[in-house]
Amino acid sequence: MKKLLAILLALSLVLSLAALTGCAKKEEAPAAEEPAAEEPAAEEPAAEEPAAEEPAEEPAEEEAPAEEEPAEEPAELIPLVVGASATPHAEILEQVKDALAAEGYDLQIKIFDDYVLPNTALEDGELDANYFQHTPYLNSFNEANGTHLVSAALIHYEPFGIYGNGVSDLSELAEGADIIIPADDSNETRALLLLQQEGLITLPEDASAAEGVTTLDIVDDGGYNITAVQADTVPAQLANSNEGTIAVINGNYALQAGLHSADALALEDASGDAAQTYANIVAVREGEEQSEKTLALVKALQTAEVKTFIEETYNGAVVAIF
Numbered sequence: 001m002k003k004l005l006a007i008l009l010a011l012s013l014v015l016s017l018a019a020l021t022g023c024a025k026k027e028e029a030p031a032a033e034e035p036a037a038e039e040p041a042a043e044e045p046a047a048e049e050p051a052a053e054e055p056a057e058e059p060a061e062e063e064a065p066a067e068e069e070p071a072e073e074p075a076e077l078i079p080l081v082v083g084a085s086a087t088p089h090a091e092i093l094e095q096v097k098d099a100l101a102a103e104g105y106d107l108q109i110k111i112f113d114d115y116v117l118p119n120t121a122l123e124d125g126e127l128d129a130n131y132f133q134h135t136p137y138l139n140s141f142n143e144a145n146g147t148h149l150v151s152a153a154l155i156h157y158e159p160f161g162i163y164g165n166g167v168s169d170l171s172e173l174a175e176g177a178d179i180i181i182p183a184d185d186s187n188e189t190r191a192l193l194l195l196q197q198e199g200l201i202t203l204p205e206d207a208s209a210a211e212g213v214t215t216l217d218i219v220d221d222g223g224y225n226i227t228a229v230q231a232d233t234v235p236a237q238l239a240n241s242n243e244g245t246i247a248v249i250n251g252n253y254a255l256q257a258g259l260h261s262a263d264a265l266a267l268e269d270a271s272g273d274a275a276q277t278y279a280n281i282v283a284v285r286e287g288e289e290q291s292e293k294t295l296a297l298v299k300a301l302q303t304a305e306v307k308t309f310i311e312e313t314y315n316g317a318v319v320a321i322f
Contacts, residue, residue, distance in 0.1 A: 075104065077101060077104060077105055077106035078104055078105050078106065078293075079105075079106050079108055079128075080100060080105040080106060080107050080108065080128050080129075080293050080296070080297060081108045081110060081126070081127050081128050081129075082107065082108070082109055082110070082127060082128060082129045082130060082131055082297065083110045083111075083112050083117075083118035083121055083122060083127045083129075083130035083131070083132065084109055084110070084111060084112070084118070084130065084131045084132050085111070085112065085113070085118075085132040085252050085256075086111050086113065086252075086256060087252050087255045087256045088156070088158075088251075088252060088255060088310070088313070088314060088317075088318045089131045089132050089252065089280070090109050090111050091313070092131075092155070092156070092301070092306060092309070092310065093107065093109050093131065093301075094109070095305070095306055095309050096297075096300035096301055096303075096306065099300040099303075100296060100297070100300050103296050103300070105293065105296055105297075107297075110127065112132065113232060114230075114232055115132065115133065115137065115141075115184060115231060115232070116141075118130040118132055118133075119133075119138075119141050119145070119147060119149060119283070120145070120147070122149055122283065122284070122285065123145075123147040123148065123149060123285065125285075128284070128293050128294075128297075129152070129282050129283060129284045129293070129294060129297055130282075130283050131155065131280065131281070131282050131283070132252070132280065133280065133281065133283065134186065134277070134278040134279055134280055134281060135151050135277070135279070135281055136185075136186035136189070136190075136209055136210075136212070136277060136278065137184065137185070137186040137187065138150075138151060138281065138283055139186075140184070140185040140186050140212070144185075148285060148286040149283050149284070149285060149286065150283065150284060150285075150286050150289060151281040151282070151283055152281070152282045152283065152284045152288075152289045152294050152297075152298055153281060153282045153298040153301070153302065153322070154276075154279040154280075154281055154321050154322060155279070155280055155281065155282060155301050155302070155320070155321065155322065156279065156280050156310060156318050156319060156320050156321055157274070157275045157278060157279045157280065157318075157319045157321045158250065158251025158252055158278075158280060158317065158318050158319075159251055159261060159267040159268045159274075159316075159317070159319070160187075160190055160191060160194050160248055160249070160250060160251065160267070160268045160274075160278075161248070161249060161251070161254055161259070161261060161263075161264030161265075161266065161267050161268075161317075162194065162195075162198065162246055162247070162248055162249075162264060162265045162266045162267075163235075163238060163246065163247055163249055163254065163259055163263060163264055163265065164245070164246045164247075164265050165238055165239070165241050165242070165243055165244070165245045165246070165247075166243035166244055166245075167244060167245075167246055167265065168265075169265065170198055170200070170246070170265050170266060173200070173224070173244070173246060174244055175223045175224075176223060176224065176225060177224055177225070177244050177245060177246065178224070178225045178227065178241060178242065178244075178245040178246075179195065179200070179224050179225065179226045179227070179245070179246050179247070179248070180227055180229060180234055180237050180238055180241065180245065180246075180247035180248070181195075181215075181226060181227070181228050181229075181234070181247070181248045182228065182229070182230070182231035182234055182248070182249075182250060183228035183229055183230055183231065184230075184231055185212055185214070186209075186212065186278075187231050187250060188213075188214055188215070188228055189209055189212045189213050189214075190209065190248075190268070190274070190278060191248035192207075192213050192214075192215070192217075192218065193207065193209065193213070193268075193274075194248055194266065194268055195226075195248065197266070197268070197269060198266045200222050200224065201218055201219075201220060201221050201222050201224070201226070202218070202219040202220035202222075203217060203218060203219060204217055204219060209274070209277040209278070210277070214228075215228055231250055231253060232253055234247050234248070234249050234250070234253060235247070235249055235253050235254065235256070235257035235259065236257075239257075246265065251317055251318060254317065255314070255317055255318075260315065260317055261314075261315065261316045261317040262315070262316075275319070275321060276321075279321045282294070282297060282298055282301065301322075302322040306320065307320040307322070
């Protein structure tokens with residue numbers, strides 16, 4: 001009996017163990033795998049959107065150059081009107097235009113071909129100055145015309161010369177020959193003094209430039225026929241005269257006629273008082289000798305440059321006296 005029980009127990013144990021093993025095996029069977037969830041396909045990296053282009057930096061605006069203030073217009077030049085004979089006075093004045101412009105003046109040269117109008121125009125205010133005459137002529141003009149003109153400065157001296165038509169030396173001058181001289185008071189005096197200097201005539205002992213002389217004062221005319229005519233006509237009258245005639249001609253009129261000091265039969269003695277007495281002047285109205293215009297004109301004329309121009313241009317027919 002006991003054996004039977006033991007066998008039954010053992011059998012039960014075996015069955016139990018078998019059951020337990022089957023269960024275990026069942027448990028071990030892998031559960032049917034659920035299809036793996038598809039992993040989302042790896043997203044292709046999104047095409048990179050082109051980076052928004054940053055707006056190109058505009059070139060920095062160049063700073064506009066500071067606007068230059070318009071250059072100041074040069075001050076308008078003050079007119080300075082001067083009357084003059086063409087030669088050499090106007091030619092000398094031309095040399096000082098730039099110097100006067102630098103001082104603020106517009107030099108306007110008005111040319112005259114006689115000895116009267118430049119003084120009346122100055123007296124009437126049409127000119128600021130004139131430059132063509134010497135002091136004795138100016139004084140006689142004032143006395144004759146009631147004008148009030150004065151000398152502001154001495155500039156140059158023009159030696160009077162004796163020129164001939166068909167005469168190469170004064171010793172050849174025939175008795176009774178014609179002599180032509182300028183007629184106005186001071187130039188007539190000067191011409192007669194030159195004729196006396198050369199021994200052709202005789203004047204009173206006290207004859208002088210300051211006192212003046214005329215043909216009426218001649219003590220001995222040497223047997224010549226002396227005729228006084230308007231100064232600016234003397235060169236032409238000599239050219240149209242009979243051969244053997246001589247004439248006393250102002251330096252400026254001689255130059256205009258193409259005559260030179262080297263052509264003269266005689267010239268005024270530069271060592272005498274003629275240089276000072278007959279120096280050509282800048283003339284102005286009385287009371288304006290020290291005006292700004294007058295001082296500027298005189299300063300411009302009395303320079304080394306003007307002196308050099310005179311020496312090199314006129315070869316002794318005009319001599320600077322400053």
